[in-house]
Amino acid sequence: MNICKIAANAVAFSxxxxxxxxxxVFLIETSSKFFVMDTYCGSDAIKPILEEINLSSKNKEIIVINSHFHWDHVWGNISFAKKDIISHEICRKLLHEQWENQIKNNRRYILGRANKQLPNITFKEKMIFYDEGIELFYSPGHTIDSISLFDHNERVLYAGDNLEKPIIYVENNDINTYIKSLENYLNYKPxxxxxxxxxxxKEEDIFSTIEYLKGLSEGREFTFKTDYERKIHYQNINMMNKK
Incomplete structure (x- = not known):
């Protein structure tokens, strides 16, 4: 696990x-709150994040955000059982339905405890913490329940799994909606x-992802440098072919 500073008020645990x-996993510190975006694979993964929070001499509220329902972003929720956990309303529903199945299929990746801990706060379109300059907004794309975070003070966009290099995973075949979410990112001017x-x-990664999605929906042929990219691309094609 590596820790790196990504903004004046934020670090990434990789x-x-x-x-x-x-x-x-991202830890954002504001004037009165810590925002933890995603919780990875269990309680042991969260220990260094809690240690970082405890280094602060101030008693700040901790708010957890689940960007979407996939297991590698939510299993550490159990470490925040007494804190507010926020997600999109669809995310909570999917987690309730699929938590046990995700455990069954990916048990080997559990780090510590991964007991079922659902978000206790949900929203539909947008949630804003005005005093903190933090905006959560619905951004369906990678999955139907995906949300993103924008830090207005630092102008940092946290895009969940909607953006990824060298290639995105397409887990939802509503490509037009995915593209609209990416186009909306540009309005924030991160x-x-x-x-x-x-x-x-970079912003250019948003544009290139939009072009990839357009090509995917049109059946365009692509050339990739690595076997990994080719593998994910074929998975994306199969997702597109699902009815």
């Missing part, structure tokens, strides 16, 4: 326990973009 990609599996993204 984990490499899962083959093929790094997964990030100075920095980070995501669940990628750091240091």
């Amino acid at each position: 984990y490499n326990n899962i083959e093929d990609f790094t997964t990030n 100075k920095k973009i980070v995501a669940g599996h990628s750091l240091d993204l």
Whole structure:
């Protein structure tokens, strides 16, 4: 696990326990709150984040955000059982329905405890913490329940799994909605973009992802440099072909 500063008020905890990609958990500190975006694979993964929070001499509220329902972003929720956990309303429903099945299929990745802990606060379109400059907004794309976070003070966009390098995973075949979510990102004019599996993204990555999605929906042929990219692309094609 590596820790790196991504903004004046935020750090990324990057984990490499899962083959093929790094997964990030973000800790954002504002005037009166800590925002934890995603919780990775269990209670042991959250220990360094809690240690970082405890280094602060101030008694600040902790708010947890689940960007979407996938297991590698929510299993550490149990470490925040007495805190507010926020997600989209669809995310909570999917977690309630699929928690046990995700455990069954991916048990080998559990770090510590991964008891079922659902979000206790949900929203539909947007939730804003005005005093903190933090905005949560619905951004369906990678999954139907995906949300993103924008820090207005630092102008950092936290895109969940909607953006990823070298290639995105398409888990929902509503490509037009995915593209609209990405186009909406541009309206925020972020100075920095980070995501669940990628750091240091640029505005050009939004444009290239939009072009990839358009090509995917049109059946366009692509050339990739690595077997990994080809594998994910074929998975994306199969997702597109699902009815």
